[in-house]
Amino acid sequence: MGKVILITGPARSGKSEWAETLAMQSGKTVVYVATAVSDPADEEWQKRIQKHQQRRPQDWLTLSVPIELTATLADAKPNTCLLVDSLGTWVANLLEQDEISWENTITEFLETVQLVAADMLFVAEEVGWGVVPAYPSGRQFRDRLGMLVRQLGVICDSVYLVTGGHVLNLSILGMPLPPQKG
Known part of the structure; x- marks a missing residue:
C-alpha cells in the first residue's frame, strides 16, 4: 500500500498548496484528481480553477473526477502520487444519494484507499467549526464530510491541519480516536 495523507483545514488556508508541495516531494508521477465541475457560466469559479492550474507543474496529469473517485483510486499505478482536491466537493457532488447509498459509497471508498x-493525498475542508447550518442539505453536507474526514484520518499515515498560515502535523501532535461504532 502507498502512503495515505490527509490535509484538512478551513477555506483559503493553503491546504491545496501544502498538498501540492507534498506531491512534488514524493518524487513520483503526480496525477491531480479534480473533483470540481467546471462551469463556464461562473466566471469567479473559472478564475479559482485557473489559479489552481497555474500553480501546478505542467507535467502533472489532471483528471476531472466529480463522481467516480473510488474507481479512479483503484486504477492508480503504484509509481504515482494522486492528489485529490477536494473531498468536500466530491461529497457535495453526491449529496443526492440516500443514506444507504452514501454509506455504501463511503465503505467502498475507505476499503479501496x-x-x-x-x-x-486528500484535501478536505473542515466544516464543523461553525454554527449548525439552518437548512437540511447544509447539515447533511457538514455531517457527511465531517464523518468522512474522521474515518479517513484514522487510516491515514499522516494528517495535516493547515490554518493561520501554519501546517500542523496532527499525526505527531495528537493521537487518533478509536473507530466510531454505528
Whole structure:
C-alpha cells in the first residue's frame, strides 16, 4: 500500500498548496484528481480553477473526477502520487444519494484507499467549526464530510491541519480516536 495523507483545514488556508508541495516531494508521477465541475457560466469559479492550474507543474496529469473517485483510486499505478482536491466537493457532488447509498459509497471508498499501491493525498475542508447550518442539505453536507474526514484520518499515515498560515502535523501532535461504532 502507498502512503495515505490527509490535509484538512478551513477555506483559503493553503491546504491545496501544502498538498501540492507534498506531491512534488514524493518524487513520483503526480496525477491531480479534480473533483470540481467546471462551469463556464461562473466566471469567479473559472478564475479559482485557473489559479489552481497555474500553480501546478505542467507535467502533472489532471483528471476531472466529480463522481467516480473510488474507481479512479483503484486504477492508480503504484509509481504515482494522486492528489485529490477536494473531498468536500466530491461529497457535495453526491449529496443526492440516500443514506444507504452514501454509506455504501463511503465503505467502498475507505476499503479501496487501504488497498491502493499509489501514494494518495486528500484535501478536505473542515466544516464543523461553525454554527449548525439552518437548512437540511447544509447539515447533511457538514455531517457527511465531517464523518468522512474522521474515518479517513484514522487510516491515514499522516494528517495535516493547515490554518493561520501554519501546517500542523496532527499525526505527531495528537493521537487518533478509536473507530466510531454505528
